[in-house]
Amino acid sequence: MQYAAKRYAALAHRHGLDPWEAAAAAYDAMRAPSALRADDPWAIVTRAVQVTCIAEERAQGLLCSVHQARRRKISSYHDAERFSDRDHPLPEYHRAFRTDPVEPQNDVSPLPEVEPAIEDAIMLFTLLGWPSDRARSCVEYICSRLADASSRPSAFESLRRDYSARAHLDIPQPAWMSMLRALLGNCDPLHAHTAAGRGILLRLLIGEPLRALLRDDDLASDIVINAPGVRV
Template sequence: MYPQSHHEPHDQAPDFTTSEGLRALLTELNEHNAWASSPVAAELMVYATQKYTPIAKAWHRDPADAAYEAFLAMRTPTTLAADDPWAVITRAVALGIAAEVHADRNMTSQDKARRPSKRPAEEPMRAGHYEEFFYDVHPHAHSLVQHGGEDHSVDRVIRATCVFLVLTDWPARPVEQAVDYIAHRVTGLSSRSAAVEVVSKELHIAHRLGYTAETWAALVRLVVGTTTGKRKSGPYGLFARVLLGDDVTDLLRDEALVSASRRSAQPGTEGDGGAS
């Protein structure tokens, strides 16, 4: 039995905990580009997150990293053609997490990290130039990292944010590019309010990715948030929520957040873009 999400049960959906059930579901999701519209896709990702949490913890990574690797594997033809799709995904998650850890340590690409002969003999010195912005989103974020000992890398924040957005109706390719751009753009800005104001006006990027000005502004607000202060006092962006400990499963269980994201993703409509 797979975990229940906030969606109603789907009697006609294949049992994706089995190899053939997973193959049938992935065929439907991939052939019809239904990742964003199928409620079963969200249930599948919740299940995959829990299934691969032990692999993530073995490498001292967040479960969202494992979920992202599983998500990528589920979209490949190789997985569909395999005798056991779950075995292929499990292998992909294990290799992907290991490569990500080595890539992070050595500041190199995952492709090179997969091959020991391409790894540097010593780990390079880090400048930590991403920390200032992400720790600034919450007054206690830095102490949480120091005492909790968890890896709050930028990659983890980007990955969890992308998976959540794709599962709430945002087309995968443009939103992945948008989130990556926003994350790297805001690191040079002084605050979240400045980030929202500046990045929301960069319409040349929005137009290149196929977004209207309204949709782009809503996406920026959804991802970055709009206010700073105690958690109860205002909306937090997806970046901040993931940094503070939420994973994709937590975000999907927030019905108000899911609803806001879906509204923002619809062309011609104005979502409120707030993550509470």
């Protein structure tokens, strides 16, 4: 045991352990049948001592048993730290609270095809019986909210519940919902690849002409029936 403690003293110190702890690990390894049958028994013992020293060091850092520290799932965690061990608060040094700074991009301009698409959408509603001033104010407001939203479905849900905007624009509920369905499309995933799921804005942006939208009977009838001031 004295020979084992001397032999593995450097390995033990490397992991913050006493040489006699390494000697105890060597003794356990010598008792294993694999060490007796091995061509190089000291290689088996040395590897067993190394694994035990690593597990002992991880167990001390993780505040758990050596048996648990041998598991890969547990050993992947970082050592336990007290909040008082550092001079600065946790959010100032932990990477989970870090965010990359976003540089302002003041020179970003809208895509050149967006403005024509908005104008064509306004023209479509005007041709189908909407007052031109209401059509413009509503379409521009919806497009501005769409630009700030994270996705088209989230914009649809937010605008659907935007009662103050609807009151400010003086648009009844059926007309408001008809415009949202027409501009943003049906957000149901089942309709994602259909004309009803794309919506007017997307169809215009991908190159579909205004006359093709006017020939869409389902779209046109929904806009005409729910136009402000129309009584069915």
